Amino acid sequence: MCEVLEEEQLDWGREEKSDRSGQTCMKCKESSAVLIIRVGDAFCKSCFKEYFVHKFRAMLGKNRVVYPGEKVLLAYSGGPSSSALIQQVQEGLGRDAPKKLRFVPGVLFIDEGAVCGQSWEQRAQSVSEIQRILQKTTFPFHIVPLEQEDDFCFVPRSSLYRSQFCSRFFQGTLAPAENYKQAVNSFLGQRRAHGVEELSGTADELAELRVTGDECSNTYSRPPPETTAALTDIFNSAKTLTAKVELLQSLRNHLLLHVARTCAYPKVMSGESCTRLAARLLANISLGRGAFLALDTGFSDDRSGNVVIVRPMREYSLKEISFYNRLFQVPSVFIPTMETKAPENSSLQHLSECFITKLQAEFPSTVSTVYRTSEKLNISRAEAAAENVEQERCLMCMCSLDTRVGDASAFSATQISQNLSQKKPKSNAKPTGDPEKQCCSSGQSCDLSTSCSGSPRTQDFTSFLCYSCRVTMKDVTSVSAFPPYILQEAEHRSRRLAMRTEIQEFLLDEGCGDT
Amino acid sequence: MRALPVLEAGHFRWREQDGGAHVCAAGVRVIPENPDSVHTTHLVTIPVRQGGAELLFQGIKRHHVTLPTRPDPWDIRLLLVWIKENLLKERPELFIQGDTVRPGILVLVNDADWELMGELDYKIQDQDNIIFISTLHGG
Numbered sequence: 001m002c003e004v005l006e007e008e009q010l011d012w013g014r015e016e017k018s019d020r021s022g023q024t025c026m027k028c029k030e031s032s033a034v035l036i037i038r039v040g041d042a043f044c045k046s047c048f049k050e051y052f053v054h055k056f057r058a059m060l061g062k063n064r065v066v067y068p069g070e071k072v073l074l075a076y077s078g079g080p081s082s083s084a085l086i087q088q089v090q091e092g093l094g095r096d097a098p099k100k101l102r103f104v105p106g107v108l109f110i111d112e113g114a115v116c117g118q119s120w121e122q123r124a125q126s127v128s129e130i131q132r133i134l135q136k137t138t139f140p141f142h143i144v145p146l147e148q149e150d151d152f153c154f155v156p157r158s159s160l161y162r163s164q165f166c167s168r169f170f171q172g173t174l175a176p177a178e179n180y181k182q183a184v185n186s187f188l189g190q191r192r193a194h195g196v197e198e199l200s201g202t203a204d205e206l207a208e209l210r211v212t213g214d215e216c217s218n219t220y221s222r223p224p225p226e227t228t229a230a231l232t233d234i235f236n237s238a239k240t241l242t243a244k245v246e247l248l249q250s251l252r253n254h255l256l257l258h259v260a261r262t263c264a265y266p267k268v269m270s271g272e273s274c275t276r277l278a279a280r281l282l283a284n285i286s287l288g289r290g291a292f293l294a295l296d297t298g299f300s301d302d303r304s305g306n307v308v309i310v311r312p313m314r315e316y317s318l319k320e321i322s323f324y325n326r327l328f329q330v331p332s333v334f335i336p337t338m339e340t341k342a343p344e345n346s347s348l349q350h351l352s353e354c355f356i357t358k359l360q361a362e363f364p365s366t367v368s369t370v371y372r373t374s375e376k377l378n379i380s381r382a383e384a385a386a387e388n389v390e391q392e393r394c395l396m397c398m399c400s401l402d403t404r405v406g407d408a409s410a411f412s413a414t415q416i417s418q419n420l421s422q423k424k425p426k427s428n429a430k431p432t433g434d435p436e437k438q439c440c441s442s443g444q445s446c447d448l449s450t451s452c453s454g455s456p457r458t459q460d461f462t463s464f465l466c467y468s469c470r471v472t473m474k475d476v477t478s479v480s481a482f483p484p485y486i487l488q489e490a491e492h493r494s495r496r497l498a499m500r501t502e503i504q505e506f507l508l509d510e511g512c513g514d515t
Numbered sequence: 516m517r518a519l520p521v522l523e524a525g526h527f528r529w530r531e532q533d534g535g536a537h538v539c540a541a542g543v544r545v546i547p548e549n550p551d552s553v554h555t556t557h558l559v560t561i562p563v564r565q566g567g568a569e570l571l572f573q574g575i576k577r578h579h580v581t582l583p584t585r586p587d588p589w590d591i592r593l594l595l596v597w598i599k600e601n602l603l604k605e606r607p608e609l610f611i612q613g614d615t616v617r618p619g620i621l622v623l624v625n626d627a628d629w630e631l632m633g634e635l636d637y638k639i640q641d642q643d644n645i646i647f648i649s650t651l652h653g654g
Contacts, residue, residue: 275650
């Protein structure tokens with residue numbers, strides 16, 4: 001019975017397919033259609049444009065996170081989605097439509113060429129192409145090499161904290177916005193109260209942190225070769241492409257947040273499409289990042305406190321974006337990534353992307369189903385409540401640590417079995433192997449005072465990472481080449497932890513039951 | 516559909532339009548099976564590839580090709596086979612899987628979705644503009 005039904009359905013589907021040629025637009029019913037979005041909705045060119053533009057505004061209107069007059073940093077990669085994002089913002093600002101966008105945009109391009117093994121000439125060429133495109137937008141733009149981060153001695157350990165500095169400037173945006181109107185009013189009121197000088201004062205203060213002022217102007221100079229070498233060392237030491245991709249994502253995010261903070265952008269827009277997010281959802285689950293799915297794939301990501309990352313393109317499929325860019329001549333730059341020309345199973349991320357696209361080809365609602373699931377995810381209430389309490393965060397991904405859990409957890413079980421299975425080959429595996437190592441890696445605060453106060457080692461490092469980042473770091477061998485700000489922060493934390501254990505007996509116990 | 520001026524019977528070429536570099540015009544000569552066939556004697560298609568798919572095509576974004584004559588009309592299915600044999604320089608599995616394009620690669624026929632045109636069965640017309648866009652991360 002079922003089989004018969006299936007066959008009938010298939011036939012029906014086939015008939016419909018052949019029927020499609022010469023179809024008219026489902027909206028205006030006049031012009032002939034140029035593309036099919038979703039399962040059977042055919043749109044003509046002009047209706048598609050309307051639909052596309054409307055969706056963008058609706059997305060921002062519905063979520064109400066961006067306040068009028070606020071500075072918003074657009075994260076631009078040169079790819080189709082972020083190009084479409086910039087184009088939409090441009091159109092939204094320029095138009096006299098009632099739903100005109102009212103924020104102040106700036107663009108950031110991070111040059112990751114070094115990681116993908118591009119020569120300086122190739123990178124300079126793509127950067128000049130990017131510059132040409134960005135100059136046309138008339139938005140202020142920043143072009144920063146990823147190596148910049150290595151250079152960041154002055155930097156942001158702060159980028160690993162939540163809302164530690166510039167709180168004055170960002171306060172308004174942090175107010176819990178139950179009512180958007182109230183929030184907007186308080187935001188505007190605050191700005192007025194601070195006055196213009198105050199704002200520029202803050203900006204000066206921030207500028208003291210040396211966000212290389214010349215990047216804000218449109219020059220781009222070659223980063224020193226040592227820093228490039230240091231960066232490539234880190235990536236070359238990563239054994240798997242999966243780890244490389246994760247690492248790149250973390251470092252890119254740090255830099256993004258750093259630029260947003262130093263140039264006083266309280267919001268960052270990034271251009272992930274729903275196709276990308278669906279793939280990321282699956283990839284992240286398999287990477288052990290399940291606890292952070294809501295942050296990693298949701299509309300707004302406030303893990304860093306004072307800078308909120310929003311994803312206004314998350315309702316668009318890549319098909320829509322590609323068609324839009326093609327039909328309305330939105331320029332984009334192709335820059336090869338680490339996954340270019342890679343075989344399907346080269347990394348977990350790539351594999352899940354291939355899986356999603358393959359499934360999507362046969363079942364056109366795959367992406368939207370997965371994506372809708374991600375929409376429903378939320379951070380658990382207990383965690384949200386603890387949000388205001390000082391919480392330890394992962395050094396790499398800045399999510400609250402999911403490793404501080406009781407003995408009877410899956411995490412501990414994994415650790416135990418891992419330690420047991422590694423016991424034998426350990427003697428010749430790593431020279432740094434010492435008895436403390438095992439006890440540190442169990443993830444609970446143990447006697448770190450003796451073992452972990454010296455030079456940074458993989459071990460100190462891992463205890464400040466979430467489960468997923470630990471797994472990633474396991475594949476990265478040269479931790480000492482890491483950007484100084486991460487190492488410093490790791491050292492800082494381990495010292496604090498050591499101190500804490502030292503004075504443990506004098507502290508009033510606040511439920512550190514697991515120590 | 517206008518009949519194409521016959522350039523050189525059975526001689527097809529592709530070249531880079533943007534940079535003007537003449538990449539290859541030599542060597543491959545396909546003798547038409549039946550030059551007087553009623554079916555489209557010469558077809559020009561210009562596949563353009565974006566989003567990184569051009570990397571598999573020697574980095575050339577725009578190919579201007581004249582397809583060899585064949586007794587029955589060209590459709591996309593045949594075009595893909597032809598591309599695989601003639602234009603793809605490396606890793607054909609990243610572009611073609613089975614008899615169709617790899618999932619994640621969009622096909623546009625004269626700026627319209629190929630799903631509207633009958634997909635693989637679309638009969639290629641003279642001066643058609645066929646575009647392949649990769650939506651996969653990293654091309």
